[in-house]
Amino acid sequence: MTGMAVFIFLMTGIIFGIGGLAVSFLIHPRRKSAVKGETYECGPPTQGPAWVRFRAQYFVYALLFVIFDVETIYLYPWAVKFNKLGMFAFIEMIIFIFILVVGLWYAWKKGALEWR
Amino acid sequence: MENIFVNISGSIRELIGVLGLPPLFNEAVMITVKVTGILLFIVLNALWLVYMERKVAGYIQCRYGPNRVGPKGLLQTAADISKLISKEIIIPSGADKILFLLAPVLIFTPPLMVFMVVPFGQNMAAVDLNIGVFYFLAVASLSTVIFWIAGWASNNKYSLLGGMRVVAQMISYELPMVLAVLGVVMITGTLNMSDIVRAQENLWFIFAQPVAFLIYFIAGVAECNRVPFDLTEGESEIVAGPFTEYSGMGFALFFLAEYTNVMLVSFMAATLFLGGWLAPFGLTIIPGWAWMLIKVYIMIFLFMWLRWTYPRVRVDQLMGFGWKVLVPLSLANIFITGVAIKVLDKMGW
Numbered sequence: 001m002t003g004m005a006v007f008i009f010l011m012t013g014i015i016f017g018i019g020g021l022a023v024s025f026l027i028h029p030r031r032k033s034a035v036k037g038e039t040y041e042c043g044p045p046t047q048g049p050a051w052v053r054f055r056a057q058y059f060v061y062a063l064l065f066v067i068f069d070v071e072t073i074y075l076y077p078w079a080v081k082f083n084k085l086g087m088f089a090f091i092e093m094i095i096f097i098f099i100l101v102v103g104l105w106y107a108w109k110k111g112a113l114e115w116r
Numbered sequence: 117m118e119n120i121f122v123n124i125s126g127s128i129r130e131l132i133g134v135l136g137l138p139p140l141f142n143e144a145v146m147i148t149v150k151v152t153g154i155l156l157f158i159v160l161n162a163l164w165l166v167y168m169e170r171k172v173a174g175y176i177q178c179r180y181g182p183n184r185v186g187p188k189g190l191l192q193t194a195a196d197i198s199k200l201i202s203k204e205i206i207i208p209s210g211a212d213k214i215l216f217l218l219a220p221v222l223i224f225t226p227p228l229m230v231f232m233v234v235p236f237g238q239n240m241a242a243v244d245l246n247i248g249v250f251y252f253l254a255v256a257s258l259s260t261v262i263f264w265i266a267g268w269a270s271n272n273k274y275s276l277l278g279g280m281r282v283v284a285q286m287i288s289y290e291l292p293m294v295l296a297v298l299g300v301v302m303i304t305g306t307l308n309m310s311d312i313v314r315a316q317e318n319l320w321f322i323f324a325q326p327v328a329f330l331i332y333f334i335a336g337v338a339e340c341n342r343v344p345f346d347l348t349e350g351e352s353e354i355v356a357g358p359f360t361e362y363s364g365m366g367f368a369l370f371f372l373a374e375y376t377n378v379m380l381v382s383f384m385a386a387t388l389f390l391g392g393w394l395a396p397f398g399l400t401i402i403p404g405w406a407w408m409l410i411k412v413y414i415m416i417f418l419f420m421w422l423r424w425t426y427p428r429v430r431v432d433q434l435m436g437f438g439w440k441v442l443v444p445l446s447l448a449n450i451f452i453t454g455v456a457i458k459v460l461d462k463m464g465w
Binding site: 001002004005006008009010012013014016017018020021023024025027028029030031034036037038039040041042046049050051052054058061062064065068069072075076079080081082083084087090093094097100101104108113114115 | 140143144147148151152155201202203204205206207208209210211217220221222223224225226228229231232242243245250268270271272273274275276280283284287288290291294295298301302305306307355360361364365366368369431432435436439440443444447450451454457458461
């Protein structure tokens with residue numbers, strides 16, 4: 001049942017998007033010209049493609065994000081059962097978070113969080 | 117008044133039940149009715165919010181804002197939308213055409229999907245999902261990918277920069293957001309939105325988790341790409357970020373998605389921290405869903421107030437603040453919450 005609900009919501013969103021564009025496509029003017037099709041660059045002629053290799057700094061953030069996001073997946077079940085679990089689970093989770101904090105601290109010291 | 121929408125839903129369900137169709141089909145029709153209602157609600161609210169934003173901006177800057185089209189300028193947004201629909205959708209010759217059109221089609225989907233679990237009032241969530249909070253966090257973060265599709269497919273340098281910044285910013289601020297909500301989950305021990313609201317009967321979580329609320333709010337502003345975190349579309353540096361090449365309806369859909377996201381973050385803030393449909397001071401004469409809307413609009417007004425008061429931050433400040441302040445702070449918040457719950461437990465609360 002829930003899966004069906006998610007599916008209907010997904011489809012509604014997509015149909016809404018397609019519908020909006022389709023209505024626009026039906027009534028909008030079509031006047032093509034070479035200049036209009038050019039990539040916008042504040043006026044001057046376009047210089048080269050934008051599909052280039054880009055700075056690696058973003059990749060470091062993405063790696064850090066993956067590590068911590070996986071952590072949160074483990075934290076949620078623990079948080080739901082937090083009141084029922086005893087002291088043992090609490091201390092164990094503190095150790096788990098502590099290891100990750102050490103990781104963050106290491107990344108910080110290595111300068112991974114500095115924007116250069 | 118309290119149950120008006122629940123009653124309407126019930127009578128529609130009876131009406132379909134008369135036809136004697138299989139229950140699965142009935143359920144599908146009910147969900148379709150609900151999603152249509154939510155869609156109408158979102159679109160009408162977005163229209164109103166664009167107008168409200170311009171009015172608020174106007175009054176903050178000591179001017180009137182839109183006041184020509186219709187009474188007090190109320191029809192301004194409708195005029196804008198009809199203009200945008202009738203404008204040509206220009207696809208740049210260098211762009212990846214399929215992905216370029218796919219982004220505006222999909223951009224509205226994640227926020228709409230999340231509205232499935234939002235409890236608009238008592239028993240008024242479209243689907244009362246038992247993992248509501250998790251669903252919200254998981255689906256809402258899909259927006260990042262779609263912004264990136266838009267940025268990459270345009271084949272434009274501003275779009276590329278904007279897309280990169282969207283990804284960096286949204287993943288950096290998602291972590292504190294997820295970790296801040298964890299504090300609430302630890303107290304309530306449930307991921308169901310309605311149960312979380314019911315747990316706030318005696319004390320709203322904004323008082324039990326003030327730090328978490330602050331972190332959630334800051335991260336929420338960043339997730340919506342709004343000032344002071346609007347580097348992704350910073351007009352004065354990268355034109356409009358990922359939307360640079362979009363015109364007409366494509367741009368309108370991105371705009372709609374932005375306001376839907378603002379609404380969504382406000383709804384979640386009201387549900388998780390401001391007591392949802394619960395009436396403060398015992399003012400139950402105003403129905404629950406109206407209280408929900410009042411709280412949401414207070415949050416939205418805060419968003420707008422921020423936007424027209426603060427300047428934009430720099431990109432190094434943005435990333436530094438996210439990783440060096442918010443993430444450690446939210447981890448500390450989890451730790452302190454855990455210790456506090458255990459200590460209060462031992463004291464016999």
